[in-house]
Amino acid sequence: MSAPLTVSGPPEDAAALLATAERAARAAGALLLERFTAGAEAIGTVSSKSTSTDLVSEADLAAEAAIRAVLAEERSADAVMGEEGDDTPGTSGRRWIVDPLDGTINYLYGLDAWCVSVACEGLAGVVFAPLSGELFASPAAPGAPPTCNGVPLVPSAPATLAESLVGTGFGYAREIRAAQAPIVAALLPEVRDVRRAGSAALDLAWVAAGRLDGYYEFGVKPWDIAAGVLLCAASGRELHALAGGGALPSGVLAAAPQIGADLLARVEPAG
16 A cells, blocks of 8 residues: 655755755766767766666766765765765764766667756755756745746646646566556556656656656655655645555655545555
8 A cells, every 4th residue: 555755844954955955966967968968988888787778877977976075075974875876874864865867768868858866865855957957956945835947836736637647667677567567558548648758856856847747656766756755745746655566666656636646546556
């Protein structure tokens, strides 16, 4: 069964945390954009991780190093969890969760949907898309909305699931994709349409911004969603942890409250 997700509100120093997150994300984004524009040689060596389709490049590693350098300079007492590097312990009780390049496959294929995600767990976070220059940021003060380049986000309010645009993503392992396929196949006739952009962090930012009405995915990792769930929570989106089951790992669902229950009922495995 699913469980509602809750996240902390902005602390008193959220503005300072957001400033650090933005500097770290922009440092990584500048590096990634330079290499993306220069082409394959600049991106560097590409190797596989969990499966032959789950790839990491030298650009990923360099981007995470850039993020960690900013955090080491400005938040040396905080712990850090990154997708590509070892976890670093801290003494402050705070932890940064970073994805230096969410959407690596898109990046390697020259597609646009990739970004940098930097979050201080449960407190503040940003999703930065270097190609568009858009920086989605969680609130800097209690009760404030999340923003994109400083402009408040206006989430969608679809009347029904049938009128909703829903995003999703798929795993790298064959058995996970086989379990995901019947869920999306059953959902497709029930919604306006389904999108698969290839970046969980961007999908969540787009839900917060009203570009998607809902999003779900099984198999996401903490670094994929840490900043995005903060954006969605602050924009009043309904959040659920998906328990998964069988070949399906756990996941996350974010949706406009008007469709949250209906979407959840269609994507959560029975039993």
